[in-house]
Amino acid sequence: MRIFYGVQGTGNGHITRARVMAKALFAAGIDVTFQFTGRPAGKYFDMEIFNGYQLRTGLTFNTNKGQVSYLKTACDVKPITFIKDVKSLDLAGYDLVISDFEPVTAWAAKTQKKTVLGIGHQYAFRHKIPREGSDPLAEQVMKYFAPADRSVGLHWHHFGQPILPPIIDTPEIPQNVLKNKIVVYLPFENQQEVIKLLSPFKNFEFHLYSPGDISSKFAHIQCNPLSYEGFQKDMYNCSGILSNAGFELASEALQLGKKILAKPLHAQMEQISNAAALQQLGYGHVMHDMDSSIIEHWLHDDHAVRITYPNTAKVLVQWIQNGLPEMDTDFIENIWNAVEVLQINL
Template identity: 75%
Template sequence: MKIFYGVQGTGNGHITRARVMAKELYAQGFDVTFQFSGRPADKYFDMEVFNGYQLKEGLTFNTEKGQVNYLKTALQARPIRFIRDINTLDLKGYDLVISDFEPVTAWAAKKQKVPVLGIGHQYAFNHKIPKTGSDPIADQVMKYFAPADQGIGLHWHHFGQPILPPIIETPEFPKSIVNNKIIVYLPFEDQSEVIKNLCPFENFEFHIYAPQPVESRYPHILCKPLSRDGFQKDLYDSAGIISNAGFELASESLQLGKKILAKPLHAQMEQISNAAALEQLGYGHTMFNMDVAVIENWLHNRHAVHITYPNVAKIIVQWIKDGMPQMDMKFTEAVWDSVDVLQIKRHADI
């Protein structure tokens, strides 16, 4: 089978998920072409697994001080270029298009009548799951941004719906952690403001990853450029993570048993809903603004959750190989039966 796979590159979570899917697709012998859109070409990193890939400008959201700015998003959009990218993407000879919320691929496939399979967290919002912060714009974005003939939604819990667990790497659980080591990934925030809110906590060591790291004058705050390998090594033996409420990073953190403090992007329904789900499930804590008091309480909170998820990428790839039969509740329940949730109490407060 020949597959064209489109990935929304605005956030690293979509690319992380695609890396896992790529390994499984190649292992099964599929002929796959990857296309990414949503960020400048020089901002992609650690892309070797894709065996070469295409880039399109696509559509992206403008964020400013931790909030989606819909006016700037509209002003920066280049509709003529977007339509041209759709019209010039030739999908002749492909049996299936997979879209991880990537609009150029999804709309080109729709136009050329090639079957589109949507895989991603966003497609879970087609079902009855925790959803808050919605508005007419957000609803239209979810519906029309990257339409699919069939969507496989992913979430941390099934909520009684035919959705699947996250697609993530399944590393070995850390044998030991550094109790005062905290990873910080707030790429849409003012990094100087992040440092200002963390500097009082000198008994903790903060590793801040950002697209454009700023200089830190505090020995307990280390600012680092984005690196997939570097980030994973730091996350592996850390005690917890402070991040926006993106789906993929929270999924990896739960798999590794890290405590989570999530700050959702304002005016971004998906992230606000993710924050609500973390709180509802008891999987993490949230703050809606940078708040020193909330950060302090969370730093000294000993509770974390370790969730063992199966290799969902392998399950989906096998399902595609089997001809994509109906993915009903019976199918998804069998997958969720292998998920194990463990409550963790870390060592005493620092």
């Protein structure tokens, strides 16, 4: 079986999910070609697991000071390049096309009249899940950015809908957690402003990961370049995650039992909805602006939620090998019945 798998590369969450799927697909002996779009070639890192991959320009969203800039996004779109990318992608030799909200793959499949399977968090928004910050433009983006004929939506809870748990690694639960160690990943915020905001909290050790070359003059704030291995190592024994409201990082934090403080991007419906879901479920804290008083309260909160999710990637690979049968109620309920939610004290 040959699969072409397109992944949106703008944020690291899609790539993290793709790493887990790649491991499961390759373990099943499936021949997979991965394509990534949405960021410059030199900005990808730790991509060895994909066994060689294709890169195209694709489409992405531009942000400024923690907010999506639709004007800059529109100005930076390269329609001729996008059309060329779509036309140059030949999917004739593949048995299945998958898109993790990746537009070039999705539109190439549509143009070539090949069925495309959408797998990812964004496809959960086809169902009745917590939704805030929506507007007509956001709804159209969700619908047409990376259209799929069939889709598998992912979320932290089923909300009574035919969606599945997150696709994440299922590591052993950490035995030694450093109570004052906090991992910070706020790539869409001004990093110097983040450092300034965290500087008064000297009783905590902050490990800040940033896409740029950032330095800190404070001993308790350590700045790190983006690194999959380094980030996972720091995340494993920290007590909390301070981040934007991306889906995949929060999923990993819940799996490991880390407390969460999420700051959603302004004007980004998906992140605002993720924040609403975290609050509704009682899985994390939210701040809509960078607020030192909220951060201080969260830092001294010892409560967290640990969720044991099943190996969704393995389930999906088996489902793909079985020919993508309809997911009936029993199939979905059996998967969610394996989920365990535990309230813990750090």
